[in-house]
Amino acid sequence: MSPFTPEQFAAAQKSNVSHLFALTNTAFEGFQKLTELNLQTLKATLSEGQENVQAALAGKDLREVFAAQGNLAQPAAEKAVAYARHVYEIASNTQAELSKAVEAQYEQHNRNVQAFVDTFVKNAPAGSEALTALLQSGVAAASTTYQSFQDAAKQTAEVAKANFAKTAASATAANATPRAAKA
Structure with missing residues (x-):
């Protein structure tokens, strides 16, 4: 005799x-957010690239061209850190939502298994104590x-x-140091 009825099996499925x-x-929502971020970054990069080329071409002498190019490194590093921060936030939020959903599903499954075991133990024939204990x-x-x-995964996260x-703070501090030295 099966402990599950066809209705219970269908409901579980x-x-x-x-x-x-x-x-x-x-x-998919996480992937969509990441794609939107990448498209925004690409659009901004193309626009800034055009502005930078125009600024370099507008230089009257070689010194102005190099000065225009030299001013690009600092914002580029800051933008890279900001981009990495956004990617991390999207990945972290998506992972948290997925973990929450999986955890809820596991808890429900665990309750179902425990109910099954309790029913099995209650209806077990005499002499099957070792099997029920196992x-x-x-x-x-x-x-x-x-x-x-689960605890290890949370600790790793x-x-x-x-x-x-810490890495973002170090990168921001390292980028701020050259700017402060120039001022």
Whole structure:
């Protein structure tokens, strides 16, 4: 006798498909944001490139041309840091949304498995205590393992975020130093 009815199986499949589409939509939204950022960056880069070429061509002598080119390095570095920050924010937000959805799905699945185990244990025939204990132990071990992986993933994300912030701050400070020296 199967512990699942056809209606329960169909409901579980419907729920899984719904979650799959939700995850796909979240990933697609992140990809769309990244694409929009790249298009905006490309448009700005082309516009600035045109302005820079015109400024270089407008120079009356070689010194003015080199001065115009020399003024480009600082804004380019700052823009690269800003771009990297935007990419990181998009990736981080998308990852957080995906993690939240997966975690909610896992918690629901864990509740369903625990309910199944509880029902199985309650209706188990006499003499199957070892099997029910093994089943309960397996479910507890799986839950503990998942929690360990989840904690490690959160810690890794926090370390990556801290490293990115530190790198961005260093790059900003390094870019500010030449500007302060010129002033």
